[in-house]
Amino acid sequence: xxxxxxxxxxxxxxxxxxxxxxxxxxxxxxxxxxxxxxxxxxxxxxxxxxxxxxxxxxxxxxxxxxxxxxxxxxxxxxxxxxxxxxxxxxxxxxxxxxxxxxxxxxxxxxxxxxxxxxxxxxxxxxxxxxxxxxxxxxxxxxxxxxxxxxxxxxxxxxxxxxxxxxxxxxxxxxxxxxxxxxxxxxxxxxxxxxxxxxxxxxxxxxxxxxxxxxxxxxxxxxxxxxxxxxxxxxxxxxxxxxxxxxxxxxxxxxxxxxxxxxxxxxxxxxxxxx
Amino acid sequence: xxxxxxxxxxxxxxxxxxxxxxxxxxxxxxxxxxxxxxxxxxxxxxxxxxxxxxxxxxxxxxxxxxxxxxxxxxxxxxxxxxxxxxxxxxxxxxxxxxxxxxxxxxxxxxxxxxxxxxxxxxxxxxxxxxxxxxxxxxxxxxxxxxxxxxxxxxxxxxxxxxxxxxxxxxxxxxxxxxxxxxxxxxxxxxxxxxxxxxxxxxxxxxxxxxxxxxxxxxxxxxxxxxxxxxxxxxxxxxxxxxxxxxxxxxxxxxxxxxxxxxxxxxxxxxxxxxxxxxxxxxxxxxxxxxxxxxxxxxxxxxxxxxxxxxxxxxxxxxxxxxxxxxxxxxxxxxxxxxxxxxxxxxxxxxxxxxxxxxxxxxxxxxxxxxxxxxxxxxxxxxxxxx
Numbered sequence: 087x088x089x090x091x092x093x094x095x096x097x098x099x100x101x102x103x104x105x106x107x108x109x110x111x112x113x114x115x116x117x118x119x120x121x122x123x124x125x126x127x128x129x130x131x132x133x134x135x136x137x138x139x140x141x142x143x144x145x146x147x148x149x150x151x152x153x154x155x156x157x158x159x160x161x162x163x164x165x166x167x168x169x170x171x172x173x174x175x176x177x178x179x180x181x182x183x184x185x186x187x188x189x190x191x192x193x194x195x196x197x198x199x200x201x202x203x204x205x206x207x208x209x210x211x212x213x214x215x216x217x218x219x220x221x222x223x224x225x226x227x228x229x230x231x232x233x234x235x236x237x238x239x240x241x242x243x244x245x246x247x248x249x250x251x252x253x254x255x256x257x258x259x260x261x262x263x264x265x266x267x268x269x270x271x272x273x274x275x276x277x278x279x280x281x282x283x284x285x286x287x288x289x290x291x292x293x294x295x296x297x298x299x300x301x302x303x304x305x306x307x308x309x310x311x312x313x314x315x316x317x318x319x320x321x322x323x324x325x326x327x328x329x330x331x332x333x334x335x336x337x338x339x340x341x342x343x344x345x346x347x348x349x350x351x352x353x354x355x356x357x358x359x360x
Numbered sequence: 361x362x363x364x365x366x367x368x369x370x371x372x373x374x375x376x377x378x379x380x381x382x383x384x385x386x387x388x389x390x391x392x393x394x395x396x397x398x399x400x401x402x403x404x405x406x407x408x409x410x411x412x413x414x415x416x417x418x419x420x421x422x423x424x425x426x427x428x429x430x431x432x433x434x435x436x437x438x439x440x441x442x443x444x445x446x447x448x449x450x451x452x453x454x455x456x457x458x459x460x461x462x463x464x465x466x467x468x469x470x471x472x473x474x475x476x477x478x479x480x481x482x483x484x485x486x487x488x489x490x491x492x493x494x495x496x497x498x499x500x501x502x503x504x505x506x507x508x509x510x511x512x513x514x515x516x517x518x519x520x521x522x523x524x525x526x527x528x529x530x531x532x533x534x535x536x537x538x539x540x541x542x543x544x545x546x547x548x549x550x551x552x553x554x555x556x557x558x559x560x561x562x563x564x565x566x567x568x569x570x571x572x573x574x575x576x577x578x579x580x581x582x583x584x585x586x587x588x589x590x591x592x593x594x595x596x597x598x599x600x601x602x603x604x605x606x607x608x609x610x611x612x613x614x615x616x617x618x619x620x621x622x623x624x625x626x627x628x629x630x631x632x633x634x635x636x637x638x639x640x641x642x643x644x645x646x647x648x649x650x651x652x653x654x655x656x657x658x659x660x661x662x663x664x665x666x667x668x669x670x671x672x673x674x675x676x677x678x679x680x681x682x683x684x685x686x687x688x689x690x691x692x693x694x695x696x697x698x699x700x701x702x703x704x705x706x707x708x709x710x711x712x713x714x715x716x717x718x719x720x721x722x723x724x725x726x727x728x729x730x731x732x733x734x735x736x737x738x739x740x741x742x743x744x745x746x
Contacts, residue, residue, distance in 0.1 A: 125639035126630070140642035201729040203736075238633065242680050245687035253687075254694040255708050257633050262712035266719060274723045282727075283734040 092299040094322045100164075102295050107157045108224070109342055114150035116268050116349050118143045123261045124356035151235055158228050181211045181309065184222070190215040211308040216278050220270075227267045234260040268353060272346035280343055288343070293335035294327040397429055408473035417443075422471075438471065440464045450542035467492055484541070487524055489534045490515055514600035522604075531566075538562050538599075554599070557583070559592040567593075573655035580655075591621065608643040618648040628693035644679075651675055651692065 097105070121130035121143060134143055168174040176182050192208075194215045199205030213221075234256040237244040241253055280288050291297050303310050313319045327335075398419040409415060420426055425436040441448025444464075456463050465471045469483040469492075477484055483492045490512065496502050498512025515521045515535070523532035538554055545552035553562045560580065564571025574580040574593070582590035596617050597603075603610035615638065619626030629635050629648070638645040651667055658665035666675045672688035680687065691702060699706035 121640060122636050125636040130640065134640040140637050140640040140645075143640065144637075198726075201726070201733045203733070207737075241690075242682035242684065242687050245684060245690075248686070250687040250690035251694075251702075251704070253690045254632070254702065254705050258696060258705060258708055259712065262709075262716060266712075266716050269716070269720045270723070273720075274727055277727045277731070282730055283738055 091326065093296040093324050093326050094299065094302050094319075095295060095324045096291050096297050096302075097295045099295065102292060104157055104161055105292050107153065111150040111154040111157065112267075112271065113342060113345050113349075115147060115154065116264070116272075117345070118147040118150070119264055120268070120349060120353055120356075122147075123264065124353070127352070127356040127359070129352055130356070148239065151232070154228070155232060158232070181312065182213075184213060184218055186215075186218055186222075190218060209307040210305065211312075212306055214305075216274075220275055220278075223267070223270055227263055227270075230263045231260055231267065234263070265353070265357075268350065272350040276343050276346055280339065288336050288339045290332060290335035290339060293339060294331050296324050296327060408470060412472060412474050413476050414472075414474060437462065447542045454542060454544045455546050456544060466496075484536075486530045486532070486534050487528070489536060490521065490524070493535045509600070511600045514598075518600055518602045519604045520602060533566060537566070554594075556588055556592050556594075559594055563593040570655055573653075577653070577655055577657040578659060579657060611643050611647060612638070612641070614647050614649060622648075625693055628695045631696070632692055632694060634692060646679065646692070650678070 121127075121133045124130050134140060137143060137146075165177060169177055178185055179187070189211065193210060196205060196208035197215070200207050237248075237256045238253060238260065241250075245253070279285060279292075291301070297305070310319075313322060402419075414421065422438045422440075423435055424442075425431075447464075451457060451463060456466075459466060462471075467484055468474050475482050479485065480487070482488065494512035494516075497508065498510065500510050502508075503510040516525065520533040523529040524534060540553055545555075547554045547556075549555060550557065552558065560571050560574055560583065564574075570593075575584065579591045583592060596614075603613075605611070615626065615629065615635070619629075634646040638647065653666055658668075660667045660669070662668060663670065665671065673683055673685060676688050676690075677683040691705075694702050694705055696702065696705050696709035
C-alpha cells in the first residue's frame, strides 16, 4: 500500500511570486495608509513619530504603491499577452478561468443553503466563488484606490484633466475603498483561507504552490474528477514541498495574518471612536 | 573717627538728580555733617548708600523728621512721593496701591541701595525686572490667594522671555512694556494697557507692522467697529506664553487655536488631507493662516483677500506648483454631509457607505455562519467515527 502523500500543483511560481508581492505591498500600504485615514487616533500619531513622521509614511506608501502597480500591470499584461497572442481563451472562459459564470452563483446559493443546514456541501471547481471575489475585489480595489491615489499624488497635473473638486471625492473614495479592502482581506479573506476550522491555523498552498491529494479532492472535487477523467492528473502531480518550505510558509503567512489582525483591531478602535 | 564723605559725587547722575543736587548743594556742608553723625551708629548702611542714586540727598533728605541726635525711637515712614510725585500719583490709583506698607521698595529693592533704572544692577533694569515682579507673581501660593495667573514661568518660557534672558535683547518686552510700571491697572479696567480693547495698541508699540495688518483684517475691523469680543493679539498668541511663530511646536497648535472660535470650519478642515497630514506632524501642510493669512485676514468677497476667487491660483500655488483654475476648485473645507454645496462628494459618501456596509455585512455573516457550520460538521464527523 502506498502511504506516501501525493502533491498536485495549484499555483505556478510566477503566481506565488505575484501573490507574495501583493501581500507584502498590501500590508505596507495598509500600515502606512491607516494612520493617515485615522490621523487623530493616538496610535497614528505614535506610529508617525516612531517611523519618522508623515514624510517617511508617505514615502513608504508611495513606494509600495508603485511596486504594487507594477505587479498589477505585469499581471494584466500577462493575461493580455496570453489571450491576444497565445490564444489561451480558457483564461477568459470556462472552469479554469477567473471570470465568473453561472456555476459560481449556483455554488453561492448551494453554500448558503449548506451554511444554514438546508442542503449538502456544494462541490467546487478549480476556483470557488469566494476566491473569485478575492481576485476581482483586489482587481476593482486596485483600480479605484490606484487611480484616486495617483490623482492625489499628482494633483495639479490631474486637475488639468478633471475638476479639482474631484480631488475631494478622490480622497473619500481612496479612504473608504481602502477600508473595504482592509476589512475584506483582514477579516473575510484571512478567515476563508486560513482561520476557518478546516484550514486553521494556516493554509500554505499559495506559498508552496502545491496541495495534497486529499486537499485537492476535498476542496476542488469537480476539477479533480475532470482532470482525472481527461488523464491530466498525472501532469499536475508534483514533488512534496521542501522540508523548509512548510515552516517558512507558516511563519510568513502567520506573520501577515498577525499584522493584519493588529491593523484591523486598530482600525475598528479608531472607526468606533472617531 | 570716621572720615567725612564727599558730598558731591564725582560721576554724572541723571538730569533730575542733578537738579536736586543744585538745590541741595547750598546745604551740602550741613547735610554732610549730619550724615557723619548718622553713620557713627548706622555704619552698615554706608557702602550701598554711597553708591546709590540717593547719595546726594543724604540721610535726612528722606528721613525728614530727624532733626538731630538723639532721635526718637520711632521714626516716620519715608514718603518717596514727596520727591517722586508723578510716580506716587500713578501708584496711588494702580493695582499696587495697597500692595504693602512701602510699595516702592517691593520693586526697587533695598531703600538704601537704589540705583538708577538704567544701571544694570537695578532691580527694575529690563533684564532684572521679570525676576523682581516674579518675587510675587511667580509665587504659586500668592497667585492663588490673589486669583492671579502664575505668569512668571510662562513669561520666562515665552519668546519675549527667551529674547531677554537668552539673547540679552534689552528691547524685548518685559512686564512693564505691556503693563506699565507705576500705573499698572487691572485688565478689566478700560484704561489698562492690557484691557482687550487696548491690547493691539500695546503690542503695536513694538509690532507696528503686525498691528497695521491686524487692523486691516476682519478681526481688527470687528474690534474697531466696537465688537469687544473680537479676537485681539492675546486671543491667539496668549499673553505670557507667546511662542516663536517659526517653531513647528507653535505652528502645529495654530489650527486648534483658530478652531476654538471657528468650530464649523475647523471641523470641515479636519476631514481633508491637509488636516490628516498635519495631525501626523507634517508642519509644511496648510494651516489656516497659510491660506487665510494670520493678521490681515480678509473675507473671500474682498478682492484683496488671499481666498478671493481671483487670487486662489496664487494662494494654492504657494505650495502646489502648477496649480490652475481647475485645481483651485478643490474644497479645502469640503463637507460630505453637505449635499447642497458638495453634491458629488455627498453622493459618493452615501454610495461608499452602502457598498462597505453591504459587502462587509453580507460576508461577515457568511463568515460567521461558515464558522458555525464547520464546527458542526467536524463535530458530526467525530460522532460518526466513534
